[in-house]
Amino acid sequence: MDQSKIGRFIAERRKAQGMTQMQLAERLGITDRAVSKWETGRSMPDSSVMLELCGMLKITVNDLLCGEAVSMENYKDRTEENLLEMVRAKETADRRLLSLEVVSGVVSVLFLFAMIAVGTVFMTMGQPLWMFFVPVAAGMIQFIAVALYALRIEQVAGYYVCAKCGHRYVPTYRSVSMAMHMGRTRYMKCPECGRWSWQKKSVSRE
Ligand SMILES: [Zn+2]
Known part of the structure:
Protein backbone atom coordinates (compact mmCIF):
# COMPACT_ATOMS: atom_id res chain seq x y z
CA MET A 1 0.00 0.00 0.00
CA ASP A 2 1.32 3.40 -0.99
CA GLN A 3 0.75 5.54 2.09
CA SER A 4 1.62 8.88 0.50
CA LYS A 5 -0.67 8.17 -2.47
CA ILE A 6 -3.47 7.28 -0.04
CA GLY A 7 -2.72 10.49 1.86
CA ARG A 8 -3.00 12.65 -1.26
CA PHE A 9 -6.25 10.89 -2.18
CA ILE A 10 -7.75 11.55 1.28
CA ALA A 11 -6.81 15.24 1.00
CA GLU A 12 -8.27 15.46 -2.52
CA ARG A 13 -11.56 13.80 -1.49
CA ARG A 14 -11.81 15.89 1.69
CA LYS A 15 -11.45 19.10 -0.35
CA ALA A 16 -13.98 17.80 -2.88
CA GLN A 17 -16.46 17.50 0.00
CA GLY A 18 -15.64 21.08 1.03
CA MET A 19 -14.22 20.14 4.41
CA THR A 20 -11.16 21.44 6.26
CA GLN A 21 -8.90 19.00 8.13
CA MET A 22 -10.40 20.37 11.35
CA GLN A 23 -13.99 19.76 10.22
CA LEU A 24 -13.23 16.20 9.11
CA ALA A 25 -11.41 15.52 12.39
CA GLU A 26 -14.31 16.88 14.44
CA ARG A 27 -16.85 14.75 12.62
CA LEU A 28 -14.71 11.64 13.19
CA GLY A 29 -14.06 12.55 16.81
CA ILE A 30 -10.27 12.60 16.36
CA THR A 31 -7.58 15.31 16.30
CA ASP A 32 -6.77 17.36 13.18
CA ARG A 33 -3.16 16.28 13.75
CA ALA A 34 -4.23 12.70 12.97
CA VAL A 35 -5.87 13.84 9.71
CA SER A 36 -2.77 15.81 8.80
CA LYS A 37 -0.63 12.72 9.42
CA TRP A 38 -2.80 10.64 7.05
CA GLU A 39 -2.69 13.26 4.35
CA THR A 40 1.10 13.57 4.47
CA GLY A 41 1.41 9.77 4.34
CA ARG A 42 2.92 9.47 7.82
CA SER A 43 0.17 7.18 9.13
CA MET A 44 -2.86 5.20 8.00
CA PRO A 45 -6.42 5.67 9.24
CA ASP A 46 -7.20 3.23 12.04
CA SER A 47 -9.60 0.40 11.16
CA SER A 48 -12.04 1.78 13.76
CA VAL A 49 -12.60 5.02 11.80
CA MET A 50 -12.02 3.71 8.28
CA LEU A 51 -15.65 2.98 7.37
CA GLU A 52 -16.91 6.29 8.73
CA LEU A 53 -14.10 8.17 6.98
CA CYS A 54 -14.89 6.51 3.65
CA GLY A 55 -18.56 7.38 4.12
CA MET A 56 -17.68 11.06 4.61
CA LEU A 57 -15.31 11.09 1.64
CA LYS A 58 -17.92 9.21 -0.45
CA ILE A 59 -15.49 6.44 -1.43
CA THR A 60 -15.19 2.72 -0.68
CA VAL A 61 -12.59 1.18 1.63
CA ASN A 62 -11.12 -0.43 -1.48
CA ASP A 63 -10.71 3.03 -3.09
CA LEU A 64 -9.09 4.32 0.08
CA LEU A 65 -6.57 1.45 0.25
CA CYS A 66 -5.72 1.88 -3.44
CA GLY A 67 -5.37 5.63 -3.08
CA GLU A 68 -7.68 6.23 -6.04
CA ALA A 69 -11.22 5.62 -7.24
CA VAL A 70 -11.13 2.05 -8.53
CA SER A 71 -12.96 1.37 -11.76
CA MET A 72 -15.63 -1.32 -11.84
CA GLU A 73 -13.78 -3.67 -14.24
CA ASN A 74 -10.71 -4.18 -12.04
CA TYR A 75 -12.50 -3.79 -8.74
CA LYS A 76 -12.23 -7.47 -7.79
CA ASP A 77 -8.51 -7.75 -8.58
CA ARG A 78 -7.72 -4.64 -6.61
CA THR A 79 -9.77 -5.90 -3.64
CA GLU A 80 -7.81 -9.14 -3.65
CA GLU A 81 -4.48 -7.29 -3.88
CA ASN A 82 -5.47 -5.13 -0.92
CA LEU A 83 -6.59 -8.14 1.13
CA LEU A 84 -3.34 -9.98 0.42
CA GLU A 85 -1.31 -6.97 1.35
CA MET A 86 -3.17 -6.56 4.64
CA VAL A 87 -2.58 -10.23 5.49
CA ARG A 88 1.13 -9.74 4.74
CA ALA A 89 1.23 -6.58 6.86
CA LYS A 90 -0.37 -8.46 9.76
CA GLU A 91 2.16 -11.29 9.43
CA THR A 92 5.07 -8.84 9.54
ZN1 LIG B 1 -8.96 -29.40 15.92
Missing part, protein backbone atom coordinates in the same frame (compact mmCIF):
# COMPACT_ATOMS: atom_id res chain seq x y z
CA ALA A 93 3.57 -7.04 12.54
CA ASP A 94 3.00 -10.38 14.33
CA ARG A 95 6.59 -11.47 13.70
CA ARG A 96 7.80 -8.17 15.13
CA LEU A 97 5.59 -8.58 18.21
CA LEU A 98 6.93 -12.09 18.82
CA SER A 99 10.56 -10.87 18.61
CA LEU A 100 9.69 -7.99 20.92
CA GLU A 101 8.37 -10.58 23.37
CA VAL A 102 11.71 -12.41 23.37
CA VAL A 103 13.73 -9.20 23.81
CA SER A 104 11.54 -7.84 26.61
CA GLY A 105 11.60 -11.24 28.32
CA VAL A 106 15.41 -11.29 28.35
CA VAL A 107 15.66 -7.68 29.57
CA SER A 108 13.08 -8.39 32.25
CA VAL A 109 14.92 -11.44 33.61
CA LEU A 110 18.22 -9.49 33.62
CA PHE A 111 16.53 -6.66 35.53
CA LEU A 112 15.11 -9.13 38.07
CA PHE A 113 18.56 -10.64 38.67
CA ALA A 114 20.11 -7.19 38.93
CA MET A 115 17.56 -6.22 41.60
CA ILE A 116 18.24 -9.44 43.56
CA ALA A 117 21.98 -8.67 43.32
CA VAL A 118 21.40 -5.11 44.58
CA GLY A 119 19.34 -6.43 47.52
CA THR A 120 22.02 -9.00 48.33
CA VAL A 121 24.75 -6.34 48.31
CA PHE A 122 22.68 -4.25 50.77
CA MET A 123 22.31 -7.30 53.01
CA THR A 124 26.03 -8.06 53.06
CA MET A 125 26.62 -4.39 53.98
CA GLY A 126 24.54 -5.00 57.10
CA GLN A 127 21.59 -2.84 55.98
CA PRO A 128 18.08 -3.49 57.40
CA LEU A 129 16.06 -6.32 55.88
CA TRP A 130 13.67 -4.07 53.93
CA MET A 131 16.65 -2.84 51.90
CA PHE A 132 16.79 -6.39 50.54
CA PHE A 133 13.06 -6.80 49.93
CA VAL A 134 12.33 -3.46 48.24
CA PRO A 135 14.59 -3.98 45.19
CA VAL A 136 13.63 -7.67 44.96
CA ALA A 137 9.91 -6.75 45.07
CA ALA A 138 10.48 -4.10 42.37
CA GLY A 139 12.21 -6.73 40.22
CA MET A 140 9.39 -9.23 40.78
CA ILE A 141 6.63 -6.73 39.99
CA GLN A 142 8.20 -5.67 36.68
CA PHE A 143 8.85 -9.34 35.86
CA ILE A 144 5.18 -10.25 36.39
CA ALA A 145 4.03 -7.20 34.39
CA VAL A 146 6.27 -8.15 31.46
CA ALA A 147 5.16 -11.80 31.69
CA LEU A 148 1.47 -10.79 31.48
CA TYR A 149 2.24 -8.55 28.51
CA ALA A 150 4.19 -11.36 26.82
CA LEU A 151 1.25 -13.70 27.33
CA ARG A 152 -1.03 -11.17 25.68
CA ILE A 153 1.36 -11.02 22.69
CA GLU A 154 1.30 -14.80 22.42
CA GLN A 155 -2.47 -14.76 22.45
CA VAL A 156 -3.01 -12.15 19.72
CA ALA A 157 0.04 -12.52 17.43
CA GLY A 158 -0.57 -15.09 14.71
CA TYR A 159 -2.58 -18.26 15.29
CA TYR A 160 -2.48 -21.54 17.16
CA VAL A 161 -2.72 -24.65 15.00
CA CYS A 162 -4.68 -27.69 16.21
CA ALA A 163 -2.45 -30.79 15.86
CA LYS A 164 -5.50 -32.99 15.28
CA CYS A 165 -7.46 -31.16 12.57
CA GLY A 166 -5.15 -28.31 11.49
CA HIS A 167 -7.65 -25.62 12.46
CA ARG A 168 -6.05 -22.18 12.98
CA TYR A 169 -7.51 -19.79 15.52
CA VAL A 170 -6.85 -17.02 18.04
CA PRO A 171 -7.59 -18.42 21.51
CA THR A 172 -8.92 -16.48 24.50
CA TYR A 173 -6.48 -14.88 26.94
CA ARG A 174 -7.81 -17.22 29.60
CA SER A 175 -7.13 -20.42 27.66
CA VAL A 176 -3.62 -19.22 26.72
CA SER A 177 -2.74 -18.27 30.31
CA MET A 178 -4.13 -21.49 31.81
CA ALA A 179 -2.52 -23.83 29.28
CA MET A 180 0.56 -25.97 29.91
CA HIS A 181 3.27 -24.87 27.49
CA MET A 182 6.70 -25.71 26.15
CA GLY A 183 8.07 -22.51 24.66
CA ARG A 184 5.24 -21.22 22.50
CA THR A 185 3.61 -24.61 21.95
CA ARG A 186 0.56 -24.94 24.18
CA TYR A 187 -1.67 -27.81 25.25
CA MET A 188 -5.16 -26.51 24.46
CA LYS A 189 -8.59 -27.65 23.35
CA CYS A 190 -9.43 -26.97 19.71
CA PRO A 191 -12.65 -24.93 19.30
CA GLU A 192 -13.26 -26.65 15.95
CA CYS A 193 -12.88 -30.40 16.68
CA GLY A 194 -12.97 -30.23 20.49
CA ARG A 195 -9.85 -32.39 20.90
CA TRP A 196 -6.85 -31.58 23.12
CA SER A 197 -3.40 -31.39 21.55
CA TRP A 198 -0.04 -29.59 21.67
CA GLN A 199 -0.75 -26.62 19.42
CA LYS A 200 2.05 -24.79 17.63
CA LYS A 201 2.13 -21.05 17.03
CA SER A 202 2.08 -19.89 13.42
CA VAL A 203 2.11 -16.36 12.04
CA SER A 204 0.68 -17.27 8.67
CA ARG A 205 -2.98 -17.94 8.02
CA GLU A 206 -2.39 -20.90 5.71
Whole structure:
Protein backbone atom coordinates (compact mmCIF):
# COMPACT_ATOMS: atom_id res chain seq x y z
CA MET A 1 0.00 0.00 0.00
CA ASP A 2 1.32 3.40 -0.99
CA GLN A 3 0.75 5.54 2.09
CA SER A 4 1.62 8.88 0.50
CA LYS A 5 -0.67 8.17 -2.47
CA ILE A 6 -3.47 7.28 -0.04
CA GLY A 7 -2.72 10.49 1.86
CA ARG A 8 -3.00 12.65 -1.26
CA PHE A 9 -6.25 10.89 -2.18
CA ILE A 10 -7.75 11.55 1.28
CA ALA A 11 -6.81 15.24 1.00
CA GLU A 12 -8.27 15.46 -2.52
CA ARG A 13 -11.56 13.80 -1.49
CA ARG A 14 -11.81 15.89 1.69
CA LYS A 15 -11.45 19.10 -0.35
CA ALA A 16 -13.98 17.80 -2.88
CA GLN A 17 -16.46 17.50 0.00
CA GLY A 18 -15.64 21.08 1.03
CA MET A 19 -14.22 20.14 4.41
CA THR A 20 -11.16 21.44 6.26
CA GLN A 21 -8.90 19.00 8.13
CA MET A 22 -10.40 20.37 11.35
CA GLN A 23 -13.99 19.76 10.22
CA LEU A 24 -13.23 16.20 9.11
CA ALA A 25 -11.41 15.52 12.39
CA GLU A 26 -14.31 16.88 14.44
CA ARG A 27 -16.85 14.75 12.62
CA LEU A 28 -14.71 11.64 13.19
CA GLY A 29 -14.06 12.55 16.81
CA ILE A 30 -10.27 12.60 16.36
CA THR A 31 -7.58 15.31 16.30
CA ASP A 32 -6.77 17.36 13.18
CA ARG A 33 -3.16 16.28 13.75
CA ALA A 34 -4.23 12.70 12.97
CA VAL A 35 -5.87 13.84 9.71
CA SER A 36 -2.77 15.81 8.80
CA LYS A 37 -0.63 12.72 9.42
CA TRP A 38 -2.80 10.64 7.05
CA GLU A 39 -2.69 13.26 4.35
CA THR A 40 1.10 13.57 4.47
CA GLY A 41 1.41 9.77 4.34
CA ARG A 42 2.92 9.47 7.82
CA SER A 43 0.17 7.18 9.13
CA MET A 44 -2.86 5.20 8.00
CA PRO A 45 -6.42 5.67 9.24
CA ASP A 46 -7.20 3.23 12.04
CA SER A 47 -9.60 0.40 11.16
CA SER A 48 -12.04 1.78 13.76
CA VAL A 49 -12.60 5.02 11.80
CA MET A 50 -12.02 3.71 8.28
CA LEU A 51 -15.65 2.98 7.37
CA GLU A 52 -16.91 6.29 8.73
CA LEU A 53 -14.10 8.17 6.98
CA CYS A 54 -14.89 6.51 3.65
CA GLY A 55 -18.56 7.38 4.12
CA MET A 56 -17.68 11.06 4.61
CA LEU A 57 -15.31 11.09 1.64
CA LYS A 58 -17.92 9.21 -0.45
CA ILE A 59 -15.49 6.44 -1.43
CA THR A 60 -15.19 2.72 -0.68
CA VAL A 61 -12.59 1.18 1.63
CA ASN A 62 -11.12 -0.43 -1.48
CA ASP A 63 -10.71 3.03 -3.09
CA LEU A 64 -9.09 4.32 0.08
CA LEU A 65 -6.57 1.45 0.25
CA CYS A 66 -5.72 1.88 -3.44
CA GLY A 67 -5.37 5.63 -3.08
CA GLU A 68 -7.68 6.23 -6.04
CA ALA A 69 -11.22 5.62 -7.24
CA VAL A 70 -11.13 2.05 -8.53
CA SER A 71 -12.96 1.37 -11.76
CA MET A 72 -15.63 -1.32 -11.84
CA GLU A 73 -13.78 -3.67 -14.24
CA ASN A 74 -10.71 -4.18 -12.04
CA TYR A 75 -12.50 -3.79 -8.74
CA LYS A 76 -12.23 -7.47 -7.79
CA ASP A 77 -8.51 -7.75 -8.58
CA ARG A 78 -7.72 -4.64 -6.61
CA THR A 79 -9.77 -5.90 -3.64
CA GLU A 80 -7.81 -9.14 -3.65
CA GLU A 81 -4.48 -7.29 -3.88
CA ASN A 82 -5.47 -5.13 -0.92
CA LEU A 83 -6.59 -8.14 1.13
CA LEU A 84 -3.34 -9.98 0.42
CA GLU A 85 -1.31 -6.97 1.35
CA MET A 86 -3.17 -6.56 4.64
CA VAL A 87 -2.58 -10.23 5.49
CA ARG A 88 1.13 -9.74 4.74
CA ALA A 89 1.23 -6.58 6.86
CA LYS A 90 -0.37 -8.46 9.76
CA GLU A 91 2.16 -11.29 9.43
CA THR A 92 5.07 -8.84 9.54
CA ALA A 93 3.57 -7.04 12.54
CA ASP A 94 3.00 -10.38 14.33
CA ARG A 95 6.59 -11.47 13.70
CA ARG A 96 7.80 -8.17 15.13
CA LEU A 97 5.59 -8.58 18.21
CA LEU A 98 6.93 -12.09 18.82
CA SER A 99 10.56 -10.87 18.61
CA LEU A 100 9.69 -7.99 20.92
CA GLU A 101 8.37 -10.58 23.37
CA VAL A 102 11.71 -12.41 23.37
CA VAL A 103 13.73 -9.20 23.81
CA SER A 104 11.54 -7.84 26.61
CA GLY A 105 11.60 -11.24 28.32
CA VAL A 106 15.41 -11.29 28.35
CA VAL A 107 15.66 -7.68 29.57
CA SER A 108 13.08 -8.39 32.25
CA VAL A 109 14.92 -11.44 33.61
CA LEU A 110 18.22 -9.49 33.62
CA PHE A 111 16.53 -6.66 35.53
CA LEU A 112 15.11 -9.13 38.07
CA PHE A 113 18.56 -10.64 38.67
CA ALA A 114 20.11 -7.19 38.93
CA MET A 115 17.56 -6.22 41.60
CA ILE A 116 18.24 -9.44 43.56
CA ALA A 117 21.98 -8.67 43.32
CA VAL A 118 21.40 -5.11 44.58
CA GLY A 119 19.34 -6.43 47.52
CA THR A 120 22.02 -9.00 48.33
CA VAL A 121 24.75 -6.34 48.31
CA PHE A 122 22.68 -4.25 50.77
CA MET A 123 22.31 -7.30 53.01
CA THR A 124 26.03 -8.06 53.06
CA MET A 125 26.62 -4.39 53.98
CA GLY A 126 24.54 -5.00 57.10
CA GLN A 127 21.59 -2.84 55.98
CA PRO A 128 18.08 -3.49 57.40
CA LEU A 129 16.06 -6.32 55.88
CA TRP A 130 13.67 -4.07 53.93
CA MET A 131 16.65 -2.84 51.90
CA PHE A 132 16.79 -6.39 50.54
CA PHE A 133 13.06 -6.80 49.93
CA VAL A 134 12.33 -3.46 48.24
CA PRO A 135 14.59 -3.98 45.19
CA VAL A 136 13.63 -7.67 44.96
CA ALA A 137 9.91 -6.75 45.07
CA ALA A 138 10.48 -4.10 42.37
CA GLY A 139 12.21 -6.73 40.22
CA MET A 140 9.39 -9.23 40.78
CA ILE A 141 6.63 -6.73 39.99
CA GLN A 142 8.20 -5.67 36.68
CA PHE A 143 8.85 -9.34 35.86
CA ILE A 144 5.18 -10.25 36.39
CA ALA A 145 4.03 -7.20 34.39
CA VAL A 146 6.27 -8.15 31.46
CA ALA A 147 5.16 -11.80 31.69
CA LEU A 148 1.47 -10.79 31.48
CA TYR A 149 2.24 -8.55 28.51
CA ALA A 150 4.19 -11.36 26.82
CA LEU A 151 1.25 -13.70 27.33
CA ARG A 152 -1.03 -11.17 25.68
CA ILE A 153 1.36 -11.02 22.69
CA GLU A 154 1.30 -14.80 22.42
CA GLN A 155 -2.47 -14.76 22.45
CA VAL A 156 -3.01 -12.15 19.72
CA ALA A 157 0.04 -12.52 17.43
CA GLY A 158 -0.57 -15.09 14.71
CA TYR A 159 -2.58 -18.26 15.29
CA TYR A 160 -2.48 -21.54 17.16
CA VAL A 161 -2.72 -24.65 15.00
CA CYS A 162 -4.68 -27.69 16.21
CA ALA A 163 -2.45 -30.79 15.86
CA LYS A 164 -5.50 -32.99 15.28
CA CYS A 165 -7.46 -31.16 12.57
CA GLY A 166 -5.15 -28.31 11.49
CA HIS A 167 -7.65 -25.62 12.46
CA ARG A 168 -6.05 -22.18 12.98
CA TYR A 169 -7.51 -19.79 15.52
CA VAL A 170 -6.85 -17.02 18.04
CA PRO A 171 -7.59 -18.42 21.51
CA THR A 172 -8.92 -16.48 24.50
CA TYR A 173 -6.48 -14.88 26.94
CA ARG A 174 -7.81 -17.22 29.60
CA SER A 175 -7.13 -20.42 27.66
CA VAL A 176 -3.62 -19.22 26.72
CA SER A 177 -2.74 -18.27 30.31
CA MET A 178 -4.13 -21.49 31.81
CA ALA A 179 -2.52 -23.83 29.28
CA MET A 180 0.56 -25.97 29.91
CA HIS A 181 3.27 -24.87 27.49
CA MET A 182 6.70 -25.71 26.15
CA GLY A 183 8.07 -22.51 24.66
CA ARG A 184 5.24 -21.22 22.50
CA THR A 185 3.61 -24.61 21.95
CA ARG A 186 0.56 -24.94 24.18
CA TYR A 187 -1.67 -27.81 25.25
CA MET A 188 -5.16 -26.51 24.46
CA LYS A 189 -8.59 -27.65 23.35
CA CYS A 190 -9.43 -26.97 19.71
CA PRO A 191 -12.65 -24.93 19.30
CA GLU A 192 -13.26 -26.65 15.95
CA CYS A 193 -12.88 -30.40 16.68
CA GLY A 194 -12.97 -30.23 20.49
CA ARG A 195 -9.85 -32.39 20.90
CA TRP A 196 -6.85 -31.58 23.12
CA SER A 197 -3.40 -31.39 21.55
CA TRP A 198 -0.04 -29.59 21.67
CA GLN A 199 -0.75 -26.62 19.42
CA LYS A 200 2.05 -24.79 17.63
CA LYS A 201 2.13 -21.05 17.03
CA SER A 202 2.08 -19.89 13.42
CA VAL A 203 2.11 -16.36 12.04
CA SER A 204 0.68 -17.27 8.67
CA ARG A 205 -2.98 -17.94 8.02
CA GLU A 206 -2.39 -20.90 5.71
ZN1 LIG B 1 -8.96 -29.40 15.92
